[in-house]
Amino acid sequence: MRQEDRATMTIGDERHVERLRPTPMLITAVAGLAAAIVLFAVNVTEQRTQVVWGWMPAMAGTAIAGWACWRTAFTPGLDKVTARVWRSLAIVCVLIVLGTTGDARLTVANPARLDQEHDLPTAICYALAVVVLLWALLRLPMHKREHRDRAMVRFVLDAATVSITIGIFSWFLVNQVHDTWNSNGPAIVPMIMLMALGLIASLAFVKVAISGFGGVDHIALRLLAAAAAVGAGGGGLFPLLLDVRPGLSGSQMFIPATLLFVALAADRQRRAAGVPQPERRRRSYSIVPYVAVAATDGLLLTIGHGAGREIFTVALGAVLLTALVVFRQVNALRENGRLLQRVDANLVQLNAYQDQLTHRANHDDLTDLANRTLFEQRTREALVAVDGGDTLSLALIDLDDFKAINDRLGHAVGDALLVVVAERLRAAVRDGDVVARLGGDEFGLLLPGLHSEEATEVLDRIAESLTRPVHALGYDLLVKASIGLAEVWPDASPQELLRRADLAMYAAKERGKGRHTVYDARLEQDQAADAQLGAELRRALDNGDFTLVYQPIVSLPDGKWTSLETLIRWKHPDRGFIGPDIFIPIAERTGLIVPLGDWILRTALAQAAEWQDRFGAGAPGEIGVNVSARQLREPGFAADVRAALADTGFDPEKLVVEVTETAVFDGGIALDTLQNLVTLGVRIALDDFGTGHSSLGLLRTCPADILKVDKSFVDGIGGRSEEAVIATAMIQITNGLHLQAIAEGVETAEQADTLFRLGYRYAQGYHFSRPLSPEQVHAQLEAASVLPV
Structure with a gap:
């Protein structure tokens, strides 16, 4: 044994007590x-x-x-x-x-x-x-x-x-x-x-x-x-x-x-x-009485041996009876001790199970973070501490487009992604902060002692940690999150604090995702206005207050109609005309875009079928209908389109579904829906190309037939060379990929001529025609049908 080992040995089993010297x-x-x-x-x-x-x-x-x-x-x-x-x-x-x-x-x-x-x-x-x-x-x-x-x-x-x-x-x-x-x-x-x-x-x-x-x-x-x-x-x-x-x-x-x-x-x-004293195992009975009885029995035998055979025999019998009784009692006590030890072991096991059940009741099974119940409890406790003069911030985190990952790659990959995100959230916060998974892809942060300005630094660390690719079951995924932050105020309640953070989080999503927003009173006003407008939107849909207009798409340079794009209009009885840029986002948030989109599709197809029956070859060759990302993610949307085509008798090959590149950039179920529409014979157009998640890779994965170049690239095409370069590059790309290019927002003859020289053969805009009501379209088609050939 080495000298240093001997120097650290201890009396008994205690390793932390210095050896007696x-x-x-x-x-x-x-x-x-x-x-x-x-x-x-x-x-x-x-x-x-x-x-x-x-x-x-x-x-x-x-x-x-x-x-x-x-x-x-x-x-x-x-x-x-x-x-x-x-x-x-x-x-x-x-x-x-x-x-x-x-x-x-x-x-x-x-x-x-x-x-x-x-x-x-x-x-x-x-x-x-x-x-x-x-x-x-x-x-x-x-x-x-x-x-x-x-x-x-x-x-x-x-x-x-x-x-x-x-x-x-x-x-x-x-x-x-x-x-x-x-x-x-x-x-x-x-x-x-x-x-x-x-x-x-x-x-x-x-x-x-x-x-x-x-x-x-x-x-x-x-x-x-x-x-x-x-x-x-x-x-x-x-x-x-x-x-x-x-x-x-x-x-x-x-x-x-x-x-x-x-x-x-x-x-x-x-x-x-x-040095902490170890827990000592106590004997279930005392040996003192038995030692005393044994000693006294020995003394009794000693005295009896010298007092004669009769007394010694009686003393010996008494000692033997005493020994048997003692043996029986000690044996019973030992058995009781073993039973108590088993009971103690069972109680320890039950307590361990109880601790596990308590932990599972308060924590998320997948990430082991606090669950919603524990998060709300910690929030209530933190609010009590705030009454003593401290402050508190609460953040809600929602992963952007997480559903697309689940739909595209499967729930196992989604779960692996959530586990990694949970680990990064833990690493980004302080020891006293609370991180919780509230459900699905939504997380909560409780940041005691931080004002909203200080809490944003924590959110910046979280955003930075999420920029690194997440490796989940063989996939390297990029994650973004929309975060809403709310700071405590006097007499705040847990429910209201959560609601404010939730409101700020949805505001972050509306402002472009992948960012954080701090709650302020203006969000309440916007929410109230949106809620009011959403209710009126529902009534307008039920009352038939919406109308459709159609903007022609023409060929260059003659300006002949080749197809129509369907646009929706809403004239409010009190507010007057309300633009689609206002009510369409509200319809998407409230889910009304699904019934509204179905009404637009069926109405447009019925109208186009009527023009086909009335004017035959003189009718527009195609009818375009805008479809939102929310509609593309609805289960059975392709089946609804097939049913609408069957009900109206409209040719599927003359229907153009127009989608924004943002709607299909992340792939998933939206891209699968487009593939199903293509099998029906429907053509696909990428609308407002160049303004969203522009990616040349999207042109390879999305089954698009038509590329609509956004108005922002057309506005200055006659005066600045940058727009001309971009427009030229786009027409070259579309020609190389065998796509039809349509220039949007053409407002002057000079723009039309320049686009034609650059190679564009299709365009739409106010230079050719403003959106027309069905009656105006009918009149135009009627007039064209009586012109001499």
């Missing part, structure tokens, strides 16, 4: 005991030294032990109760010094004095020492309050058992070994009482050690128990077992031996100060 105080105590033994041996047959020298080691050893106890009481790391115990032990040592001094004084004054003879002050000192010791031990909080009374009763019964047993043995030894003391029996009573009290003190130490009081080191307690046993047993039984001459006392040896144990215990406690 000799100290000057311990060396002095050992030297005192050695001196006492030498002096006793020198004077055992004849007094060769002065009598007082025989008592000096006892007085010096007791003083050293008292000083060790007093120093231990002030060791850093001790709790108040433990320090009080060691102060009490120091007082006990002082009382023993006084008692020893009294014995020495009496011996010097009367060399013929016998060991058991004490004057009253000396006997009082010894008795007070034992009483103080017992009082200090009995004040230790060994048990919970509800068990303290039962523990005290058991201790009193054990103490009475010890006292009776000691009394019986002492009486027998006095009468059998030292008959000469029979005439002085009353003088032996104090010695027997002190011995009984000393052994009871030893019993108390053992009880405390087994009970596992956390402050006093349990090995130090056992050393103190050994000290009490040595002092009581040795000092009391030595004069009964060994006939020594007057003037010589067993206490001269046993007091130094006792106080050596005390000094060892004090040194042990100093080294163990501040």
